[in-house]
Amino acid sequence: MKEKILTLPNPFGGDLELYKNTWGKSGEPLSIVSGLQGDHLNGMFLNSHLTQFLDSIVEGLHPHYTLTGQVQTFPVVNANSVRSGSRLWPLDGMNMDLAFPGNPDGETAESIASTIWQHTRDSFWGIILQSAPPHYEDAPHIQVYKPDGRVKKMCTDLRIETVRRQKESSTQKVNLFHQWQDISSVILSAGSPRTINPQQCETLFQGILNFMKAEGILKDHRNKKPDSKTKARIYKSDEEISVRTTTAGMFLKEVKVGSHLKQGQKIGEVRDIYSGKRLEEVTAPEDGLLVTLRQYPIVYEKEPMAIILTAKKSWREYLPF
Amino acid sequence: MPVQTQCILSVKSPLGPPIEILKHVFPAQSNKPRVSFVTGLHGDELEGLYICHRLMRYLKELKTTYPNAIQGEINIYPAVNPQALENSTRLWPFFSLDINRTFGPGQSPSLAVETSQTLLDDLQSSSDIVIDFHSSNLHLMELPQIRIIKDFEKKLLPLAKKSNVDLIWVHPNADIFESTLGFNLNRSKIPTLVIEIGICHRIHQSMGDQIFNGMLSLLHHTGTLNITPPSEKIIEPRQVQPDQVAMVQASHSGLFIKQVEIGQTLEKGDKLGKLIDPVTGNVLEEIVTPCPGLLFTLREHPLTHKGSPLVRIAKSVGEQ
Numbered sequence: 001m002k003e004k005i006l007t008l009p010n011p012f013g014g015d016l017e018l019y020k021n022t023w024g025k026s027g028e029p030l031s032i033v034s035g036l037q038g039d040h041l042n043g044m045f046l047n048s049h050l051t052q053f054l055d056s057i058v059e060g061l062h063p064h065y066t067l068t069g070q071v072q073t074f075p076v077v078n079a080n081s082v083r084s085g086s087r088l089w090p091l092d093g094m095n096m097d098l099a100f101p102g103n104p105d106g107e108t109a110e111s112i113a114s115t116i117w118q119h120t121r122d123s124f125w126g127i128i129l130q131s132a133p134p135h136y137e138d139a140p141h142i143q144v145y146k147p148d149g150r151v152k153k154m155c156t157d158l159r160i161e162t163v164r165r166q167k168e169s170s171t172q173k174v175n176l177f178h179q180w181q182d183i184s185s186v187i188l189s190a191g192s193p194r195t196i197n198p199q200q201c202e203t204l205f206q207g208i209l210n211f212m213k214a215e216g217i218l219k220d221h222r223n224k225k226p227d228s229k230t231k232a233r234i235y236k237s238d239e240e241i242s243v244r245t246t247t248a249g250m251f252l253k254e255v256k257v258g259s260h261l262k263q264g265q266k267i268g269e270v271r272d273i274y275s276g277k278r279l280e281e282v283t284a285p286e287d288g289l290l291v292t293l294r295q296y297p298i299v300y301e302k303e304p305m306a307i308i309l310t311a312k313k314s315w316r317e318y319l320p321f
Numbered sequence: 322m323p324v325q326t327q328c329i330l331s332v333k334s335p336l337g338p339p340i341e342i343l344k345h346v347f348p349a350q351s352n353k354p355r356v357s358f359v360t361g362l363h364g365d366e367l368e369g370l371y372i373c374h375r376l377m378r379y380l381k382e383l384k385t386t387y388p389n390a391i392q393g394e395i396n397i398y399p400a401v402n403p404q405a406l407e408n409s410t411r412l413w414p415f416f417s418l419d420i421n422r423t424f425g426p427g428q429s430p431s432l433a434v435e436t437s438q439t440l441l442d443d444l445q446s447s448s449d450i451v452i453d454f455h456s457s458n459l460h461l462m463e464l465p466q467i468r469i470i471k472d473f474e475k476k477l478l479p480l481a482k483k484s485n486v487d488l489i490w491v492h493p494n495a496d497i498f499e500s501t502l503g504f505n506l507n508r509s510k511i512p513t514l515v516i517e518i519g520i521c522h523r524i525h526q527s528m529g530d531q532i533f534n535g536m537l538s539l540l541h542h543t544g545t546l547n548i549t550p551p552s553e554k555i556i557e558p559r560q561v562q563p564d565q566v567a568m569v570q571a572s573h574s575g576l577f578i579k580q581v582e583i584g585q586t587l588e589k590g591d592k593l594g595k596l597i598d599p600v601t602g603n604v605l606e607e608i609v610t611p612c613p614g615l616l617f618t619l620r621e622h623p624l625t626h627k628g629s630p631l632v633r634i635a636k637s638v639g640e641q
Contacts, residue, residue: 008626009574011575011624011626012600092458093411093412095419095422106570107626108626108629110628111627111628133416133429133431167426169427170426170499170500171428173496173497173499174496247333248335298335300332300340301334301339304430307430
């Protein structure tokens, strides 16, 4: 069911409207939020795909599945920036994800933030869908901060192999994700801003499906065991290596995000824009998984070109001694 | 010793000339408190650039006329976000990022974070007191004021009172402040005043001159300058707590046509302006002041959405 949850008048007509979709009435609710930034299109695409899928189940078009739990999705949060085709709403230039928990009587961003918070605060599970920051591409992965047992179980159930445990910064205290501290929640990230990558979205979609089946939100009558044996691997923040430029110019990448790199493998090179001369070869300092790669070719000195999750084995992997 | 210009950060750019953050150091004759002035974290806020210009000219002249006047080192960082200043944008345009939300621990690696960390480190190593100049955003005009987070009130209030501002607003902390330069300096025990003046994209010379005089008064108060400031009397600022501030917000979307000016003393019921519907021509709302007091924030950008702030008033005594 599509439901309007907020209407804000526009001085020139065409009110700003915020919607949520809901399916099912019983069980612990799962909230899935996308479009916090106007250019995070993968999440919006994934949410629309999920809507189509859940609608078809409810309409009985998917005989193998029954919805046994409760799901609510919020496909577009920062509607003004989506309308203006930009990351941020030009009128306030504000990062929507720095407006939480918001204020129902405040300005537009605060009012939207408050509405989303009020509608999701009683959820049992939460998923935020996002893309990489501007100029970068992310391989599909899960982000968590301080995962407890429930969140670790979520990661296991999603069966997406890469999980980044990140340090929480002071900026994140005003993110939606931070407000969800009492909810079992993860961020799913994939792709670049301003683009849709159906293949990456499919990976996340299958992950959400795995999760819903594992938690009993969705019942698969085929009683099939999971096809893949994908195991989530949690990388701590000190297992991440940021590979930075020492020159500036045009970065030409030679690898794909999501690939496993060997120490010394070439990631790309920086060329001088005027002469075309190679200024620098950017290489992997260690073996690891390339989780984030520079997409936009114009680069300054000291910018990260890649983030590699190192393949150091945790002590658990050496057990039993 | 002559004034020294140092480059605290240089980053090669793809088109040649590097991005550089400069600092002018006015060396000290003794070990009185070192004071640093920072401006341009947001590239569309220009009022602080004018104040720093006046300070630099004054201090350079002072070096000639009174060579012993500078008793504590004075550092001026006249343009700390050069790309945003060149483009006159609040955000660092290449990254669409507010650099004043990148301070503090745990930030993801980026050039912006490296830049803010370098600036923070430099200020921490060379300052006993810091002044960070800001203007308001595109929408609101602010009377010269200092906003102080309650936890830092004890150290900051005596300094703020010497700064020739019209208003000091002491308020509780909020999470959003924790990634700012001012908060992180104060947390590291370096008293830092965040001075808010005017509106972005403009220079209001009279406000700038007022704060310039305030800064000389402050430098004299700390012993950093050992000569009496040439200025007129310093304003005794109004000091308010959150419950002493009234905010009027728009209850409709439309265009705000103001009928008052910043700094006015208002009586209850005075007309503040009206909200009009630009499409139908209707007047949506006549806005009046809910209480008597000093008008210290005024909406300048007419385009208004429901909930937008229109004015802030420091309530008169008796209304609190």
